[in-house]
């Protein structure tokens with residue numbers, strides 16, 4: 001492996017590949033960062049490629065070792081590189097989503113995916129877990145075992161609802177962990193919640209009542225499938241039904257409203273299931289982070305209150321990784337026949353077999369317990385930091401994000417952006433015409449563990465300056 005410098009241009013020879021890095025001019029660090037991102041993005045530096053140590057690279061490039069070390073740290077934080085004690089720095093298997101070459105991107109957008117050209121330096125956007133905590137070894141072991149044991153017929157086209165083995169494992173897990181009442185025959189596997197939601201909208205059509213704050217991406221999916229949307233007001237007890245008349249379906253996040261964070265009050269839970277029984281409508285229960293509750297017993301699913309009217313939807317996007325595109329729904333029998341044929345293009349059977357094995361072996365529970373502990377610690381640190389600055393964090397009993405209410409949303413966002421801190425404002429989740437709440441949505445799941453302290457410190461500095 002030879003790195004050589006020629007005039008103002010630099011070539012690197014990595015595993016027989018000539019790599020051209022243009023480091024001419026000033027701001028060497030920024031140029032090296034850009035050049036390495038570009039080399040990874042274009043595929044010239046392949047996933048898994050091991051990089052030289054910062055010391056030898058610095059020597060070859062004729063730059064300070066600190067410069068190279070800082071570049072490595074930054075690119076690790078952005079997800080371009082992996083750093084593991086004892087095994088050096090390697091090119092990550094999956095480049096940051098927004099920067100992957102077009103050919104490698106999924107044809108259907110991963111919901112609610114990151115956007116923008118370059119990953120931000122301090123990434124506190126909500127919506128993604130720490131993908132560095134994905135249980136790679138447990139997943140590989142489960143995949144090996146599951147594939148070795150799977151009958152050949154599991155690899156055929158199979159049941160459009162997904163593999164029976166996974167549906168059976170999920171029926172048991174969901175009953176135990178979330179109180180969901182469904183037999184394997186009423187569970188369907190989909191490529192993420194977004195896939196399931198599209199299929200439901202295509203099946204039901206009509207008017208969908210949606211919480212007045214939520215993912216714009218999910219609302220766009222509904223309208224793209226021909227459904228109309230009506231915003232439902234939110235108060236401290238969750239969704240209010242005063243505008244539900246005429247709706248075919250209500251899409252709710254009962255355990256942890258996204259993004260405001262309140263729990264649907266027990267009285268409201270009875271109101272919404274009563275609404276469904278009285279009108280024949282149904283409820284889509286988006287239980288996106290139901291496993292991650294910290295301060296009291298998990299709030300059980302709404303589905304067992306009205307299994308004939310509630311479509312329960314869960315996902316591996318928070319518990320494992322969104323790139324898996326693995327999710328599931330428990331569908332009331334009366335809707336199953338109509339929804340199932342609209343679920344074409346589900347996840348790979350290899351991933352389904354693997355998840356089934358992971359659940360059956362207890363590995364999935366272990367991963368949830370580990371992740372819950374790690375996120376709870378982050379949540380506590382974030383809450384203490386924010387409270388210390390005189391802000392009151394909201395919605396922090398569960399999940400991986402908190403809301404900081406402030407009337408100066410735009411000002412704070414601009415300051416955050418200027419300091420490399422990426423997070424969202426509540427306005428970006430609001431349905432037009434909704435009650436005007438104002439604040440910041442801070443995702444604490446996404447940064448890799450080693451980057452969280454820095455991100456938190458930078459957020460605190462920005463909030464201090466803003467207040």
Ligand SMILES: Cc1ncc(COP(=O)(O)O)c(C=O)c1O
Nearest residue numbers: 111127192193194258288315317
């Ligand atoms: C509110 C909400 N619902 C559902 C999901 C999961 O979506 P998917 O399974 O399509 O990744 C997310 C993920 O961020 C979410 O924030």
